[in-house]
Amino acid sequence: MTRPTLSVVGLGYIGLPTAAVLADVGCRVIGIDIDRHAIDTINEGKIHIVEPGLDEMVARVVGEGRLRASDVPEPADAFLIAVPTPFRDDRTPDLSYVRGACEAIAGVLRKGDTVILESTSPVGATEQVLRWISEARPDLAMPRSDGEADIAIAYCPERVLPGNVLVELVRNDRVIGGITPACAQKARSIYATFVEGECILTDARTAEMCKLTENAFRDVNIAFANELSLISDRLDINVWELIRLANRHPRVNILQPGPGVGGHCIACDPWFIVASAPEQARMIRTAREVNDAKPDWVLRKIDAAIDMVANEKRPVVALYGLAFKPDIDDLRDSPALAIARRVAAGARCEVLIVEPYVDELPTGLANARLVNFQETTRADIHVLLVDHSVFKTAQPPDGVRIDTRGMGW
Ligand SMILES: NC(=O)c1ccc[n+]([C@@H]2O[C@H](COP(=O)([O-])OP(=O)(O)OC[C@H]3O[C@@H](n4cnc5c(N)ncnc54)[C@H](O)[C@@H]3O)[C@@H](O)[C@H]2O)c1
Known part of the structure; x- marks a missing residue:
């Protein structure tokens, strides 16, 4: 042929x-x-x-x-x-x-x-x-x-x-x-x-909506997990354990919370549905808002940790991961990157960043330094933002730990 x-x-x-x-x-x-x-x-x-x-x-x-x-x-x-x-x-x-x-x-x-x-x-x-x-x-x-x-x-x-x-x-x-x-x-x-x-044939409009639906489905389900993480924090419950236990129900499969939703698919595509049917797409819009608000919540946690340490010294904060998901170099629309930029802009602390998938830091991080894992031992606060495989195998560092990915740090 x-x-x-x-x-x-x-x-x-x-x-x-x-x-x-x-x-x-x-x-x-x-x-x-x-x-x-x-x-x-x-x-x-x-x-x-x-x-x-x-x-x-x-x-x-x-x-x-x-x-x-x-x-x-x-x-x-x-x-x-x-x-x-x-x-x-x-x-x-x-x-x-x-x-x-x-x-x-x-x-x-x-x-x-x-x-x-x-x-x-x-x-x-x-x-x-x-x-x-x-x-x-x-x-x-x-x-x-x-x-x-x-x-x-x-x-x-x-x-x-x-x-x-x-x-x-x-x-x-x-x-x-x-x-x-x-x-x-x-x-x-x-x-x-x-x-x-299999290649399944349909009309163009259904195929367009199919792709948007797949990502909106993911976004809504992640929003549910993210909302659970806020509720659990409020009620002093470990959200990771909660989800693990709830998922033992044969018909429950809750996704994992995180620091927000990034990339230019899941965080973007649901808006295409909202734009074309704003009156009807109420849950899809709310899910976007819940996920977009999660980085602010993480930042409040980091701020509280900085307040704790700042009484004694200028805190050193180590941030682990900038990519929008594990084991890739794609930083586009990454909530981890947005969080890092705002921590670095605050000038209340020294910021170290571990991101094994980049050779240099992107813009907006002039106050931060790209380091390897071994160099973060002197940090007071450790914030896990991306569950890269290399972090999973590493020994959790000593100090205040904020684990946004449920890696057990
Ligand atoms: N990256 C993903 O994981 C993923 C997954 C599913 C769907 N998509 C969708 O696929 C599409 C492409 O995404 P991507 O991640 O490959 O984007 P990308 O930014 O990595 O690549 C797009 C490329 O298109 C080029 N380009 C822009 N305008 C052009 C033009 N007029 N003529 C020729 N080239 C042009 C850019 O220079 C760039 O190299 C998007 O609609 C995205 O939503 C992406």
Whole structure:
């Protein structure tokens, strides 16, 4: 079987692994990005993000000439769009990157091509993609419920777990929503080249809502655990033990509390639902508010610990972890990073940070110092913010300990 030529637009945490896996199964892949550093790094056979196994795969497929990156779109049989979809200050979705990607590829689209939006998107985004492409290419017949189309347009959300992306890209089931059933069928033929999970077809709006629903489900359940942690603290109960015991009920499965919810999926996607149905999405909005308030609660705990020590000396506070979840380098929208920035800005203490996944501290932490685990023995207060595996195996340090992850510190 001749493998198609594919173009992956947006070579970040989702796009680059997808491009590499497609190239690895024998497709010719052209990766498109607007970031020169990303393009140059990939073309050298290297990667600009951290994801286990990805460096070897990219080195191999680039070395064998099956993947290359460019900032200029080229003709291909299918285009997979994996650009950012953040929300604006008013928490409405920002589709400007998707629009930029559509306008960039529109010029090279040919009859028979397939365009698949993979970015997490609000309901209706794939129809918007159709409109943008249609405006740029009035010569192409767009897919409609009746009549022949020149191109296919579909939505297929990504649901991989950072840190296990190369495995989950292949094994997870995929929900594929077409503008028409024929579009969904065409998109499925692309995923069939590398997905071992089931590819389930639906319409574009349901597929868009499906991705948002998955993350809102997680957010609501984490909010329940976070709320329990506040209630337990108030009532002098160990929340970790409480949840462990409650989960012995055969039909109860409570998630774990933490310092907040981060990353640009779970903390972001529920707002897309709230923005499109504000009157109806009451619980989803409240869950977001509960989770967004958790870092303030952790900060109050740290402040109280600083007050205790400050009577005798200027406290040294060690913060463990900045990433938004364990064993990755992704600091985007991380509650741990937000907490660290506010502790460091306070100037009431010396701040040491242990984050094994970064070589230097991000902005906003000028008053803090990146150290290794051994250097925190002189700290008075130890705040565990991320349950990286390396922390799990380490001996809990002496001093005041604030364990936001239930690691037994
Ligand atoms: N990271 C995850 O774990 C994850 C999981 C599921 C879904 N998603 C969704 O996937 C999408 C991409 O997320 P990501 O984490 O890969 O983002 P990312 O920021 O890591 O990568 C996006 C890339 O797109 C590039 N880009 C922006 N505009 C472009 C344009 N017009 N043309 C070409 N390239 C452009 C950026 O330079 C960047 O390299 C988002 O919608 C996100 O919500 C992410």
